[in-house]
Amino acid sequence: MFDHGQPSYADVNKDIISTMLETGPKYWTLLGITVSVAGICFFMPWFYQLIVGVGAAGMNRNAVWGSYLSNFIFWIGLSHSGTLLSAVLHITNSPWRKAIYRSAEAMTLFSLMTAAMFVMVHLGRVWFVHWSFPIPNQMGLWPNFRSPLMFDVMAITTYLTASSIFIYMGSVPDFAAVRDASTGLRRRLYTIFSFGWRGTAREWHTLGWAYTFFAVFVIPLAVSVHSIVSWDFALSAVPGFHHTIFAPYFVTGAIYSGTAGIVTVMYCLRKFLNFERYIGQVHLDSLGKLLITLSLIWTYINILELFSTWYGGTSFELEALSFKLTGFYAPLYWEMLLFCAFVPLLMLFKKIRWSWNKMLVISILINIGMLTERFIIVATSQPRKFLPGAFGYYVPSWIEFSITVGSFAIFATLFLIFIKWVPAISLYEVKETLRPLRRDA
Amino acid sequence: MSTIVEKLRQYSKPGYYDKFDYHWTMTIDLDRCTGCEACVVACQAENNLPIVGEERFAENREIKWIRIERYWEGEYPDIKMGFIPMLCQQCDDAPCETACPVYATYHNQDGLNTQIYNRCIGTRTCAVYCPYEVRYFNWFTYTWDEPLEQQLNPDVTVREKGVMEKCTFCIQRIRIAKDNAKDDNRRRVRDGEVVPACVQSCPTEALVFGNSNDPEAKVSKMMKSPRGYKVLEELHTTPSIVYLTKVQS
Amino acid sequence: MAAIAGPAINKMSKISRRDLLQFIGAGGVGVAGGILYGEGVQRNVEFLIPQVVPPEDYSPGVATWYNTVCNQCSAGCGISVRIREGKAKKIEGNPVHPVSQGRLCARGQAGLNVLYNPDRIRTPLQNAAQRGSGNYAEISWDEALTTLGSRIGRLKIEGKAGRVRLLTGRTRGHLDELFAQFMGLLGSEHYQQYDFTYPAAIRAANRISFGVDQLPYYDIKHADFLLSFGADYLGTWLSPVHHSLAYGHLRQGRQGRRGKTVQIEPRMSLSGAAADEWIAARPGTEGLLALGIAHALVNAGNYLGSDRDEWSIALEAYSPSTVSAETDVSEESIVRLATEFSAPGTSLAIAGGATAAGTNAVASVVAVNALNYLAGNLGQRGGVIFNSDPAFSATAGSRQAGLRGMLDLVEAMEAGDVEVLLVHDTNPVYALPENVRFRRAMENVPLIVALSSFHDETTAMADFILPTNTYLESWGDDVPDPGVGFPVASISQPVVAKLYDTLAVGDIILLLARRIGGELPIRLHWATMEEFIKERWREEYELRSAAGEDQDFEAFWRASLEAGVWGQPGAATGDESVPSSSSMIASITDPVSKFAGSESDYPFVLHPYLTATFTDGRGANLPWLQELPDPMTSVVYGSWAELNPVTADELGIREGDILEVESPAGSIRVPALIFPAIRPGVIAIPIGQGHSAYGRYASDRGVNPIHIVATQVDDQSGDLAWAATRVRIKRTGERLRIIKTDGVTRTLGRQILGPKNDHA
Known part of the structure; x- marks a missing residue:
């Protein structure tokens, strides 16, 4: 399980908690970069857009939805493997999950937050975004519960809440460990965070029970979230959106990109926080196998989508199909197929699956492919709707590119802050995987 | 308690499923339409549509509540042109209405698909869902070069950035007609009393507007024409606009 | 504790x-x-009620409607202007006016853009630097009028009043009379008008064929078969709104009877798109085609006149087979058209557009007139109805200079015979070929005064610009030309208070007369244009009161003002006597167009065409019209050159390739647009753009094809033959994105135009 020999319990505490307590200049530099990139690439263009109007972006009459929405789906998708994977693996008792699930769950949380930012950026009048929540008001106005966007608001807030509770609950014993290892203000803070955790058998029992309960609860929620996101599209009559396969398609895509995201995050944790002892080849190999499976399912659904479009045979569907395969955005479509359907097949070779560097490249390519997949869904369908007279195309503006780049910086910033506040690897669950200590060891 | 029961009944049966006084309907006779676009300017004048400028046109961000679409048929020399005015079809089963998360677009009792600018938060979902692409988004806040703003119709709101807008069947004119009817103690507006700007201007009288709940209205008679059809009928949006197809000789 | x-x-x-x-x-x-x-006790919550549905107690304001006359083109439609809080809000057709009948075209409605145009001239201006530099200093009216008055007055005293010239656009009604009186009293006979769109050829042809010097009423409304030779009657020809109304009636206004229309033109216009049959005859041969149809008609025995044989002889040279070879229209088509044209029911042939703008313009229209004669359409319902004498001011159009008159003017200016040039409502620098060198000739004129609401290419040469009220701020009257078959006169009244320090043209003339002195202020004694118009109407009223007007004049005046129009629908129509057949036979000449440029050097025919929005370029400064997609191509903001797809393919030209279009008279650079309904070998360029100084919306946008038209005169009318120029095209290698609103212009088999039109 461990590449460099088994650590002791004390080692585990020391290794992991030290990453939180000792902050070097490298960390501050990195944080400084991500914060400024987020500020310059995301917030400044966004404020500019708030002042002049959404027209600052490239969307037009032919495509009123653009990259903001495709990025939103991308980030929601990326959120998937965290909590979902963690929960599934918890229930199926997969021991290899334990080293990775904390950061995976954090990824969920932060991608959801980033996704929520894109909703804000997308809206024409974001200053009224609260109207989409059922807040009682003197006019007696309620949101429209028939709207798939309303479903979205509900699903995402529920998912965000559940994911937050899930990650927090799993972290309580670790907060206690941090409390015990620290002094001063930090100690007092973690005393509060840890809810007075003492590690009694009863507490462990309750935690185990609650955790499993939440794991079961979160799985359908995760599936529902992306299904509902897909309904934003599938419930319209737009050719290219109107597919019954969309819900499983989105969910698969989400898990797929999320799993690839985990590989990327794992690599970074290993590299920068020196977690080699805890994140090992086993994890990589398992994730690789999972990725191949997901890639095959994803490819299958894609073929199915093309087939059913072709089989539909109406002028609307065929036009949407030909535009996707040969139109303005066709290069992006083929790029997506290359990165998401063909490149992952390389992982069939164990040599590749076992190489951290190669897996990093593949995981990043998969996510680039998935980012374009979402863009293609949004951008190729709308300009080819029903009336040929209104056909057109849409090209993102530099503001959209900038905000897309900035969103990664926001995500990175949140993650960097996270690793200083929460143990990035679950202390107690790693300890569970250690062989029982023998007196002579 | 009885009020609660009443309320429940009301909730389970939203108002617009009832048959009300009016169901505003338009017929467009393509055999008369010459594509002259008088209606387009009439609408622009009546409804305070912005002058967006060349750059916005280049970006495909124009705002024209009514537009003429043109479709060629055949090749030179046997070539024909078909014009079709395209405006909000005021669908009875409007895809846009279910899309809006905040009820900024809803169905009113006259069968109109109304857009409430104040309530719109700019998700643009309605525009995606609309098969007729007649919803126009305010990508910017448009201004008028002084003194062009003096022309703005005081009965119609000027829209700001981030808001969706579309044809209202000149709801302000409907209001005025209803107001006049009320003042005259008439229960209903007379046929022909409400004339949207596009219908009013049409030099070939291709557009006819009226209340199709009134079997005597001109529009009700026009609707019965064997040439009548609805655009993209197969999507079952049940539009309130009936087109009369051009006679092919 | x-x-x-x-x-x-x-x-x-x-x-x-x-x-x-x-x-x-x-x-x-x-x-x-x-x-x-x-x-349970909660008050019923109202639905959200924002502005779109005002609450019940919200009372929309009350608008006032004023009737007046549209001045956007020469049709003379009556309009109603909606006024709220002293501002004009909307223009609609005047329902009681016989021309517009409550309807109005895009251009007429954009009249509000004229009134509230940000580029209007707001005070009198005097040139402060070199001519044409656009540097003007603001001066007072008093200063301007005194300077001009003394300058013109001196010329008058010196007996050189003939060196004062007045050039206007298409002034009609009593303003025209005022101009004429003013110039007459001054002692100058040089009062001319120049309007590019004036149908001089039709008028000249009618004089020749029928001996009637007027534009008759073409009764499209009641026609069963309409044969149009190049006349875009739905877009630009004579009276588009009225014709559109008639067209609607022709198609669907009669139970069980749907009129048929056929359009003959090299490039499909709005009327071509509406037609059942569109025939692209070889450019310049439309008149020939008319004679071919006439030949077939007579030969088929469908002409029943006694002089059938004479007609046969006269038309002998135009057998369908000969004509077919010349016109590139099949023999069967010619014979079929002849049959349909003479079939029972009413038929009507009209000519205009490029057909009436070749060097053979008059001959072509005469041929079409002959066709109408042979089918017995003259004076018939659904045919050509001659107008009675207009209500007043019968001079409409008679002062049109045409190209010949303008060439004379240029010559006079170049010779230094023009001391003072007064220009109003016309833009010859724009609307004449560059070869005419109008602008250069203007440099020889010591004093140019422009009476205008806007800066344009001609006013840019002016020493003084006297800002005029727009037509929505002015008093005036008008007699529609062509008439509607009975006497009609419309009154134009200010619908809003004037916006700036401007004056109505008539008032300027009256004030100027006072400054010039002599007998002018005595004869032109009216204080204002309003007074003048009212007095003239009183005279008309008294003249006609014997004919049964039973109110007093004030009541009549008020009623006329309210209605905006006065007419005598019951009055007899014009001369119903059918013109003599022999003179018609004699009038027929070979309608062959001479194109400038040889076919080998210049393989393409240039087809400049008027658009319904800009017509001769006047509409280009109105933002609503710039933003109105061209009806046939959906292009906005710019010019383009239309090519047949096959031609474009052969030359490897794609949409947006900038072409150099070169004629013997000059060249312009314009992006190509592939247009499926244009004859191969023809390049069509819309007229109207390409202004160099016409406000922010029009300036430096597109090209002006009139500038490269060769200076050829149609001999019989003296007008510019603007459709008789050949060009060659060259790809420059540069590209420009043509801005248009259309995506794909094929239905792709979708049910859009109706179930029966399901075509791919």
Whole structure:
């Protein structure tokens, strides 16, 4: 399980908690970069857009939805493997999950937050975004519960809440460990965070029970979230959106990109926080196998989508199909197929699956492919709707590119802050995987 | 308690499923339409549509509540042109209405698909869902070069950035007609009393507007024409606009 | 402190779990009851009611409607302007006016853009630097009028009043009379008009064929078969709104009877798109085609006149087979058209557009007139109805200079014979070929005065610009030309208070007369244009009161003002006598167009065409019209050159390739647009753009094809033959994105134009 020999319990505490307590200049530099990139690439263009109007972006009459929405789906998708994977693996008792699930769950949380930012950026009048929540008001106005966007608001807030509770609950014993290892203000803070955790058998029992309960609860929620996101599209009559396969398609895509995201995050944790002892080849190999499976399912659904479009045979569907395969955005479509359907097949070779560097490249390519997949869904369908007279195309503006780049910086910033506040690897669950200590060891 | 029961009944049966006084309907006779676009300017004048400028046109961000679409048929020399005015079809089963998360677009009792600018938060979902692409988004806040703003119709709101807008069947004119009817103690507006700007201007009288709940209205008679059809009928949006197809000789 | 708090805490601690549960239970029931009660008694919540549905007590303001006359083109439609709080809000057709009948075209409605145009000239201006530099200093009216008055007055005293010239656009009604009187009293006979769109050829042809010097009423409304030779009657020809109304009636206005229309033109216009049959005859041969049809008609025995044989002889040279070879229209088509044209029911042939703008323009229209004669359409319902004498001011159009008159003017200016040039409502620098060198000739004129609401290419040469009221701020009257078959006159009144320090043209002339002195102020004694118009109408009223007007004049005046129009629908139409056949036979000449440029050097025919929005370029400064997609191509903001797809393919030209279009007279650079309904070998370029100084919306946008038209005169009318120029095209290698609103212009088999039109 461990590449460099088994650590002791004390080692585990020391290794992991030290990453939180000792902050070097490298960390501050990195944080400084991500914060400024987020500020310059995301917030400044966004404020500019708030002042002049959404027209600052490239969307037009032919495509009123653009990259903001495709990025939103991308980030929601990326959120998937965290909590979902963690929960599934918890229930199926997969021991290899334990080293990775904390950061995976954090990824969920932060991608959801980033996704929520894109909703804000997308809206024409974001200053009224609260109207989409059922807040009682003197006019007696309620949101429209028939709207798939309303479903979205509900699903995402529920998912965000559940994911937050899930990650927090799993972290309580670790907060206690941090409390015990620290002094001063930090100690007092973690005393509060840890809810007075003492590690009694009863507490462990309750935690185990609650955790499993939440794991079961979160799985359908995760599936529902992306299904509902897909309904934003599938419930319209737009050719290219109107597919019954969309819900499983989105969910698969989400898990797929999320799993690839985990590989990327794992690599970074290993590299920068020196977690080699805890994140090992086993994890990589398992994730690789999972990725191949997901890639095959994803490819299958894609073929199915093309087939059913072709089989539909109406002028609307065929036009949407030909535009996707040969139109303005066709290069992006083929790029997506290359990165998401063909490149992952390389992982069939164990040599590749076992190489951290190669897996990093593949995981990043998969996510680039998935980012374009979402863009293609949004951008190729709308300009080819029903009336040929209104056909057109849409090209993102530099503001959209900038905000897309900035969103990664926001995500990175949140993650960097996270690793200083929460143990990035679950202390107690790693300890569970250690062989029982023998007196002579 | 009885009020609660009443309320429940009301909730389970939203108002617009009832048959009300009016169901505003338009017929467009393509055999008369010459594509002259008088209606387009009439609408622009009546409804305070912005002058967006060349750059916005280049970006495909124009705002024209009514537009003429043109479709060629055949090749030179046997070539024909078909014009079709395209405006909000005021669908009875409007895809846009279910899309809006905040009820900024809803169905009113006259069968109109109304857009409430104040309530719109700019998700643009309605525009995606609309098969007729007649919803126009305010990508910017448009201004008028002084003194062009003096022309703005005081009965119609000027829209700001981030808001969706579309044809209202000149709801302000409907209001005025209803107001006049009320003042005259008439229960209903007379046929022909409400004339949207596009219908009013049409030099070939291709557009006819009226209340199709009134079997005597001109529009009700026009609707019965064997040439009548609805655009993209197969999507079952049940539009309130009936087109009369051009006679092919 | 602790002692006091102690017992309380003790007491609290005595609450048992059961009590607590009871409290919670009771509390819960209470809250639930409260909510239910609250829901029950709550006032009914209204639906969200924002501006789109104002609440019941909201009373929309009351608008005032004023009737006046549209001045956007020469049709003379009556309009109603909606006024709220002293501002004009909307223009609609005047329902009682016989020309517009409540309808109005895009251009007429954009009249508000004229009134509220940000580029209007707001004060009198005097040139402050070199001519044409655009540097003007603001001066007062008094200063301007005094300077001009003394300058012209001196010329008059010196007996050189003939060196004063007045050039206007298409002035009609009593303003025209005022101009004429003013110039007459001054002692100058040089009062001319130049309007690019004036149908001089039709007028000349009617004089030749029918001996009637007027534009007759073409009764499209009641025609069963309409044969149009190049006349875009729905877009630009004579009276588009009126024709559109008639067209609607022709198609669907009669139970069980749908009129048929055929359009003959090299490039499909709006009327071509509406037609059942569109025939692209070889450019310049449309008149020939008319004679071919006439030949077939006579030969088929469908002409029943006694002089059938004479007609046969006269038309002998135009057998369908000969004509077919010349016109590139099949023999069968010619014969079929002849049959349909003479079939029972009413038929009507009209000519205009490029057909009436070749070097053979008049001959072509004469041929079409002959066709109408042979089918017995003259004076018939659904045919050509001659107008009675207009209500007043019969001079409409007779002062049109045409190209010949303008060449004379240029010559005079170049010779230094023109001392003062007064220009109003016309833009010859724009609307004449560059070869005419109007602008250069203007440099020889010591004093140019422009009476205009806007800066344009011609006013840019002016030393003084006297800002005029727009037509929505002016008094005036008008007689529509062509008329509607009975006497009609419209009154134009100011619908809003004037916006700036401007004056109505008539008022300027009256004021100027006072400054010039002599007998002018005595004869032109009216204080204002309003007074002048009213007095003239009083005279007309008195003249006609014998004919049965039973009100007093004031009542009549008020009623006329309110209605905006006065007419005598019952009055007899014009001359119903059918013109003599022999003179018609004699009038027929070979309608062959001479194109400038040889076919080998210049393989393409240039087809400049008027658009319904800009016509001769006047509409280009109106933002609503710039933003109105061209009806046939959906292009906005710019010019383009239309090519047949096959031609474009052969030359490897794609949409947006900038072409250099070169004629013997000059060249322009314009992006190509592939247009499926244009004859191969023809390049069509819309007229109207390409202004160099016409305000922010029009300037430096597109090209002006009139500038490269060769200076050829149609001999019989003296007008510019603007459709008789050949060009060659060259790809420059540069590209420009043509801005248009259309995506794909094929239905792709979708049910859009109706179930029966399901075509791919």
